[in-house]
Amino acid sequence: MNWLTDxxxxxxNWSGPSGIPVRLLEHVEFSVAAFVLALVVAIPLGLLAGHTGRGGVLVVGAANAARALPTLGLVVLIVLLVGVGTTWPVLVPLVALAIPPILVNTYEGVRGVDADLRDAAYGMGLRGGQVLVKVAVPVALPLILLGLRLAAIQVVATATVAAYVGLGGxxxxxxxxxxxxxxxxxxxGAVLVAGLALIVQLAFSLLQRVAVSPGVSRRVTVR
Structure with a gap:
């Protein structure tokens, strides 16, 4: 406890370029950039594979392969390839870490939508893209948000690797x-990272309460 007080x-520790506010902002910048890049890649692929039913084995296999990549080893490899002085040695491993939970949960969430709901939507005259957006995504949203939450927490916790290549955070x-x-x-520093991860967890819990329809929430709970 005395160490924390010190x-x-x-x-x-609260001022200057090495102070807590600056380091916290740097950490958030790395995390947000990696998370957004992972979203841009994983969400469309997950939606497409889940809705069409094609490429599911490839999606899951690629995601599992990405999970096996050692983050620190990937940082060292990128540094050897592109050198220091750029954020890519940090962003690439963090994006690779964030893609699997987003991709797999999006795919599984859309793929697991009840076939009767899909048939009813098609019977009402909706087309493929409309069924995905208006039926599949709202039903799959709890699982999609779970993937986003897991990815965000992992990115925040792992962004500390930026320090290994001379970056901030x-x-x-x-x-x-x-x-x-x-x-x-x-x-x-460890307490600050843990606290930031808890804030992310709380933010996604609140987002799920706001974004997910109560009917969908009850349906997931019953399951």
Whole structure:
């Protein structure tokens, strides 16, 4: 507890380019950029594969393969390929980490929509794209949001690897603290990362309450 007091109670840790606000903003920037890139890739692929029923084996297989990639090893590989001074060594591993849960949950959510609901929608005159948007996605939304939440939490927790390639973020407190045996800094950085992850968890819980229809929520709960 004294270490936390030493870290958070030190005014020097709250100002300057290495202060908590700046490092927190850098961490959020890395995380948001990686999360958005993963969304752009995974959501369309998941919707398309789930709605058409084609490429499901490929989708799941590719996602599982991406999960097996070692994040830190991928960071080192990208650094060797493109060098330092760019954010790609961090963004590429984080995007690879975020895509699998989003892709698989989107695919499984849309693919698992009751066939009777689809048939009823087609019977009402809706076409393929309309059925996807107006029927499949709303029903699959709880599972899709679960994938988004898992991806966001993983990205926030893993964005500390930016410190390994000389970039900023909350990982600087952890990596630099361990390197210099400044344990209050290392523990304080870990607490900040954990706190940010909890905020993300809470934000997605609130989003699910607002975005998911109560009828769909009850249906998922019953299942």
């Amino acid at each position: 870290f958070f109670g030190d005014p020097a 909350l990982g600087r407190f952890i990596i630099d603290g361990l390197a210099t045996k400044d344990f209050p800094s290392a523990i304080g």
